[in-house]
Amino acid sequence: MGTTAATSTHAFTDPSPPPFYSPLGYIDSNRFRLDKNKAAATHPPGHPAELGELTTFVLPETVTGSAEDVHLGRELVKTWRRDGILQIAFPKDLEVLNYEIRESKRFFALDYAEKAKCVDDQNFAGYIASGEELTDGIADYSEIFTVLKDLPESDHRVKEKWPCHGPVPWPSSVYRDAMTRYMDYQNTTGEKLLKLTSLGLGLQDPETLNRLTRDGWHHMRVLRFPAAHATNGKGKAGRGIGSHTDYGLLVIASQDDVGGLFIRKPRAGERYANWKESSAGKYEDDKHWTYVPPMDNVFTVFPGDMMQYLTNSYLPSTPHKVGLNTRERFAFAYFHEPNFNAYIEPLAEFGGSGEPIHYGTHFTNMFMRNYPERITAERIRKENRLEKLAELKARAN
Numbered sequence: 526m527g528t529t530a531a532t533s534t535h536a537f538t539d540p541s542p543p544p545f546y547s548p549l550g551y552i553d554s555n556r557f558r559l560d561k562n563k564a565a566a567t568h569p570p571g572h573p574a575e576l577g578e579l580t581t582f583v584l585p586e587t588v589t590g591s592a593e594d595v596h597l598g599r600e601l602v603k604t605w606r607r608d609g610i611l612q613i614a615f616p617k618d619l620e621v622l623n624y625e626i627r628e629s630k631r632f633f634a635l636d637y638a639e640k641a642k643c644v645d646d647q648n649f650a651g652y653i654a655s656g657e658e659l660t661d662g663i664a665d666y667s668e669i670f671t672v673l674k675d676l677p678e679s680d681h682r683v684k685e686k687w688p689c690h691g692p693v694p695w696p697s698s699v700y701r702d703a704m705t706r707y708m709d710y711q712n713t714t715g716e717k718l719l720k721l722t723s724l725g726l727g728l729q730d731p732e733t734l735n736r737l738t739r740d741g742w743h744h745m746r747v748l749r750f751p752a753a754h755a756t757n758g759k760g761k762a763g764r765g766i767g768s769h770t771d772y773g774l775l776v777i778a779s780q781d782d783v784g785g786l787f788i789r790k791p792r793a794g795e796r797y798a799n800w801k802e803s804s805a806g807k808y809e810d811d812k813h814w815t816y817v818p819p820m821d822n823v824f825t826v827f828p829g830d831m832m833q834y835l836t837n838s839y840l841p842s843t844p845h846k847v848g849l850n851t852r853e854r855f856a857f858a859y860f861h862e863p864n865f866n867a868y869i870e871p872l873a874e875f876g877g878s879g880e881p882i883h884y885g886t887h888f889t890n891m892f893m894r895n896y897p898e899r900i901t902a903e904r905i906r907k908e909n910r911l912e913k914l915a916e917l918k919a920r921a922n
């Protein structure tokens with residue numbers, strides 16, 4: 526295999542494309558060379574944006590804190606700060622991903638009545654029909670299966686009526702197994718990325734970020750977007766999901782070959798603080814967006830709200846939106862998150878100050894806002910489960 530851009534100095538010594546970084550040095554970087562014409566042909570119509578050329582990284586098998594790891598961590602941080610997003614390579618024919626895609630397509634092909642049964646009044650997980658989710662008050666066209674922590678009724682948090690806690694309404698045990706395996710895989714990826722990020726940020730304690738994710742509130746959205754001409758008319762023409770930022774630490778996503786994701790690079794003068802003022806809908810129709818073209822064998826990764834808060838905006842949460850294309854599209858977004866009951870405090874290294882954020886409260890607020898009519902939200906209101914959050918906060922202090 527060629528090793529052209531995988532340099533032994535672990536630096537971008539070659540400024541020409543493809544921007545590629547591998548501490549291992551064995552991957553053929555040509556696999557990640559963007560064919561601009563092919564990429565431009567996948568651009569969804571009606572969404573002005575520049576074509577994104579993302580940097581691709583190969584992660585090591587384990588992160589030990591070596592000099593190579595520190596260097597890789599710094600490159601990750603530098604790339605997020607410049608581009609808002611980066612790619613990580615994964616092996617061809619990744620079985621856990623293929624299995625997850627196959628079973629998800631099988632799920633979405635079910636009759637609406639079958640899919641609509643997958644809801645739960647304690648857990649926001651399950652099926653979300655096209656036109657059911659709101660972003661900035663406008664219906665999104667995405668059709669979704671959401672996976673959240675799957676907890677039996679016997680779990681003490683479910684018994685104590687913690688908001689959002691309960692069993693996942695799986696359509697089948699086969700689907701449960703497919704999703705669980707995929708999420709376990711991404712959990713390992715997320716932990717590795719957090720350790721590298723801590724090293725790259727130069728945190729005194731390199732376990733700082735990983736400590737937040739013990740029994741993390743990791744979750745996942747399997748998304749199907751209809752073709753632009755095949756919607757049910759509940760949303761806005763051509764819009765898949767409105768602009769927004771995601772809630773936690775890292776978003777690790779994959780997409781098929783259709784294309785629809787747009788992100789916003791960090792821009793001078795633009796500030797978001799989604800935990801206190803919604804970033805939904807911001808700059809949605811502005812032209813400064815970057816189109817993320819599909820590429821084989823990569824996940825895209827960007828920071829979420831809690832990473833921004835921890836780093837005092839040194840690593841800002843990346844705004845993104847989805848446009849509908851001429852064909853239906855599938856995408857998979859895994860969210861690597863803090864523990865539900867974790868407090869997120871600005872890191873001393875970044876001179877941050879401000880009240881600690883209770884992650885579970887932030888998460889619950891976001892889901893209540895996006896799915897105000899769901900039976901889960903109704904039960905939270907009916908049983909005053911939001912009050913439980915105040916109790917949890919008091920208990921944690």
Ligand SMILES: [Fe+2]
Binds near residue numbers: 769770845
């Ligand atoms: Fe998102």
